[in-house]
Amino acid sequence: MRSKWRKAKLALGLNMCLYVPETADDSNSPSVRSSNGASSTAVRPTTPTPSSSGLRLSRSSSKSQSKKTCAICLMAMKPGQGHAIFTAECSHAFHFHCIAANVKHGNQICPVCRAKWKEIPLQSPNPISKSNPLAGGRSRDDARMATPRRVQPQSSTRLDGSRPDSSLFHGPEPAIFNDDEVLEHHHRSIMEQQHSVSGSMEVRVYPEISEVAKSVSCKDFAVLINLKAPPSAAKSSSSSSRAPVDLVTVLDVSGSMAGTKLALLKRAMGFVIQNLGPFDRLSVIAFSSSARRIFPLRLMTETGKQEALQAVNSLVSNGGTNIAEGLKKGARALIDRKYRNSVSSIMLLSDGQDTYAVTSPNGSCPRGMDYKALLPIEIGNRKNNGNWFPVHAFGFGADHDASNMHSISENSGGTFSFIETETVIQDAFAQCIGGLLSVVVQELSVKVECVHQGLRLGSIKAGSYRVNACPASRTGIISVGDLYADEERNFLVNLDIPVAGISDQMSLLKVKCEYRDPVSKEMITSRNSGEMMILRPQVTAGRTPVVSVEVDRERIRLRAAEAISEARVLAERGDLAAAVSRLETCRHVLSETMSGRAKDPLCTALCTELRETQERMASRQVYEASGRAYVLSGLGSHSWQRATTRGDMSETTRVLQSYQTQSMVDMVNLSQTMSFGNPNSDSSSSLPSSQRNLRQALSFPARPARGDRRKG
Structure with missing residues (x-):
């Protein structure tokens, strides 16, 4: 009667993925019949070879380990008795034979936290010999359960029909x-x-002032070229x-x-x-x-x-x-x-x-x-x-x-x-x-060409972008590259303007942009509306010329970036006091500009950046820890006119x-x-x-x- 009761418990345990310890009464009954009539060999505790999946032989004698209980068979996982312990990625541990039987029946998730496993204990392709001392006297079929296997994703195929590997x-x-x-x-x-192009490049040109007397020649007359990428269609x-x-x-x-x-x-x-x-x-x-x-x-x-x-x-x-x-x-x-x-x-x-x-x-x-x-x-x-x-x-x-x-x-x-x-x-x-x-423009190049016969290009301030100028200083090409949707670029061009002739107007520049649409692969040419012109009156009647707000904002941006670059050089030389003084002077100059007095948002942000840079140059220790990285990130941002992460992205740095x-x-x-x-x-x-x-x-x-x- 006792033997039959033992067989019933063993059969129930196998169907429920449980392990029922063998007693002396069952020494002559190595196998039982499952509910479907198939013969099943009782799974004994095993000691497999360790693997990277977390499978290990429990050797610890700590009290905490001795108190652990297998969540499947609810029996203690005691060390030193030949019981192999499987520790999953989610940190839950089980008897190896218990979880191996559980996985054998199709379960690939943790019985405790329901986490999906990448690696599972499964049968090894190479059976372990009975003579192997690590096999603990197991049969070939039992020993095959020792090797974990990586779980395949459940999604069946990719777009190209291939199976996940x-x-x-x-x-x-x-x-x-x-x-x-x-x-x-x-x-x-x-x-x-x-795909339909949601728009083309916007090109705007702003002269420093709108008129120059005929009898006056100007050196380094500033013209701002503003580019804006089209919005994203996505x-x-x-x-x-x-x-x-x-x-x-x-x-x-x-x-x-x-x-x-x-x-x-x-x-x-x-x-x-x-x-x-x-x-x-x-x-x-x-x-x-x-x-x-x-x-x-x-x-x-x-x-x-x-x-x-x-x-x-x-x-x-x-x-x-x-x-x-x-x-x-x-x-x-x-x-x-x-x-x-x-x-x-x-x-x-x-x-x-x-x-x-x-x-x-x-x-x-x-x-x-x-x-x-x-x-x-x-x-x-x-x-x-x-x-x-x-x-x-x-x-x-x-x-x-x-x-x-x-x-x-x-x-x-x-x-x-x-x-x-x-x-x-x-x-x-x-x-x-x-x-x-959100890339909407690729391989962007900007060609700047002087229109009037006597004009010459002085310089093109383009940060880190490559500029190629012709020997006669009549044209220049700025290689910009990729632009994100709605991204803007500003380039300050300095011209040498001669004395005017009899005309009351003077054509200064033509700007042409060429770029590739990254979706359609088409090359697109974008021109600004007509030629940029200024007035050349006989006299200016003593009027004070009004400087363009756009040009003034670009000038203070370049001035701030230049001051930060100079301060960095001083800081690297060890002269932090001079570096801080240079930044303070620039901040004072910016506050006195037209944009500064008007509380322009860009000028306010630049003054905040200068003050933050000063704080990060307060001492050599602070500069080494964060100042250098903060400065270099800011210089790169200004040089490419592209956003970077600086500091901790708190409210102070977010502006x-x-x-x-x-x-x-x-x-x-x-x-x-x-x-x-x-x-x-x-x-x-x-x-x-x-x-x-x-x-x-x-x-x-x-x-x-x-x-x-x-x-x-």
Whole structure:
């Protein structure tokens, strides 16, 4: 009777994925019949070989471990008795034989917290021999349960009909990164057919003053050229009417990124992944002492996003910092690809100095050395057969090398952002992709041509943009490149104006823009309305000329940027007092200008920036910790006339974002209101199912409460 009762309990336990310990009465009954009549061998406790999934042999003798209870069989997980313990990614632990049986019946989620697992205990392809001492006397079939296997995403196919591959970020790295996912040409052709240009480039020209007496010649007469990109035709980042993006993220996972830094980086990457569209592609490069591509260039369909999230979630921190190697692999991901989206870019984040590539003969790491020689030729060479792409660099914390990160971005045509506090990583990424997902103009060049026979170009102040002037100083070409939707550029042209003849008017300039539409691939030529002219009266009757507000605003912007650059040089020499004095003088001059007296918003923002820069040069310690990075980020922003993240994005620094476009603002607002910490919160109930699934897949920490996050 007792033997029959034992058999009934054992059969019930197998059907419910439970383990019933064997008693002495059952020593002659190794197998029982299940409900369907099949023979089942009783699963005994096993001691498999350790694996990276969290499977380990319990050797601890601590009281806390002895008190743990398996959530499946409700029996204690005691050490030292040959019981193998499986610890899942969600940190819950079970007897290996219990959870293996559970998974065998089709369950791939944690019985306790319902988290979906990437790795599960499953049968090994190579059975363990009975003679193997680690097998503990198990049969061949029992020993096969020892090896975990990575879970395949449940989504069945991609757009191209291929099955998801679980070895995308764990398999061997190819020699050539030409395994990028094929673009959907059918969908792309439909997108191009439906695309309609929402507008053309707006070109405006403003003379310094509207009239100059005939008898007067002017040297360095200022003319402002204002360009504004057309608005975006896309209603959202996933709209098929915008230019698709090939984005490569190069992420620092060195030992200093351990803990909260890495967790928040994963959360920020989750935000990026969620906001890419199905025609965008993403690749992920991780670097520490060396670099590795952990995720190839894949379309961000729902399946692609799930795979990308798995790759990001697998990141662990250790080792040194080899930025140059990470950038080389990031560049290869774009150089070796078979197919190309319209927009290509690299996002680089690091919190430390390159401890491998940037060394002098004596082994030290000199600050500010030219980093360009260490980079791939495609980074910084804009004429390399269309392989040029910008690097948007993010310096994280007080220990990163701001000088070299700034050098990387400047040479490539990208931006350098200073992330002062770890909670700002996601907002900084959001601002960047808000721009990248709204590119409406590519390969923009601006041709400036003198009209009047006696005119000559003095100079063209274009920041970091390349200017080519003809030998006769009659024409100049500014190479601008890409523009985001509604983005503006201002260039100040100085002319030498001669004495006028008999005419009462003088034609000064003609401005012509040529650019490529990134969706239709068409080259578009945009001209301003007619020629820019000024009056040349006989006399000005003693009237005081009225200076153009637009020209005055551009002059004070350039003056502030010049003062910050000069202050940086003084600070690097160690003369912080002179640097602060230079900034204070400039702030006083700006307040006395026409724009300053009129409380112009741009002038107010520039004065705020100058005051903030002064505070970050208060001492050598403050300058080393945050001042240098803050200054370089600001100089790059002014030089490219593009928004960057500076400091902690608090209310004080937010007023400095005078180059933000609406798409950037919208993306940052989305980042600041989105919480990944509670997938079941009410705020996620209104999202589409695909976005809710992505939130539930993100095992990242909740967004900290916003407030004053500045470091003291």
